[in-house]
Amino acid sequence: MKEIIVGIVISIITGVISSYLFLMYFLNRKRVKIEISSYISKVTFEGQTNYFFKFINKTNSEIFDIRIEPTFYKQIGGVGGMNIQGKDIVLKDNFISYIPCKKKSDNNSLHAMRVRTIEDIESNWSDTSSYIRLTVIAKHSLSGFTDIFVKDFYSKDVITTRKFKSGDDLDVV
Known part of the structure; x- marks a missing residue:
């Protein structure tokens, strides 16, 4: 027994x-794996100046419910020290319902996304204590786990008039 x-x-x-x-x-x-470019591409078309952010789905599966939130942060004086004040940067499309994984048969690089804003972020970037934070939030299609990816842009030097390369490359040409 x-x-x-x-x-x-x-x-x-x-x-x-x-x-x-x-x-x-x-x-x-x-888990979701996303890489975000270190550049902000400034391109003029249709008579407007557009600022592009690029990120790539590096996950071996599809991701969904993707939210992209760029925020402009600026230090402001407070009692006894400095505080940070955030202001949202409005994107043309800040929600993407689905991004596929990388496939050899995909000639259009649908796993690499570019999002844009028409706000003049250069004029809002007034001093060296200001920065832009790009936050990408996404869910994995198989596990349902949500992950958050953040990229901070600390200098205006990241804004370039060159365009993003196609596909997996996060550089500009």
Whole structure:
């Protein structure tokens, strides 16, 4: 009788440990991976100046419910120190419902996205204490895990009149 109880307890402990290891190994690998370019591309078309941000889905699966939130931060004086004041930068499209993963058959690089604003971010960037933070929030299609990716742009030098390269390349030409 004692051997049966010990066998049941060992089976339960083994099952719990193996389930935990599976979840930690398998589901931890099912996370969103996004890379954000270090540049902001300034392009004029249709008579308007547009500022583009680029990011790439590096996940081995599709991602969905993607929100892109660029925010302009500026230091302001406060009682006893400095505070940061944020102002949202309005994008033409700040929500993307679906981005596929990279495929060899994809000639259009649908996993690489560019989002744009027509706000004059250069004129709002008044001093060296100001910066832009680009936040990308996305869900993994298989696990449902949400991840947040942040890129800070600390200098106006990141704004360039060159255009982004196509595909996986985050550089400009």
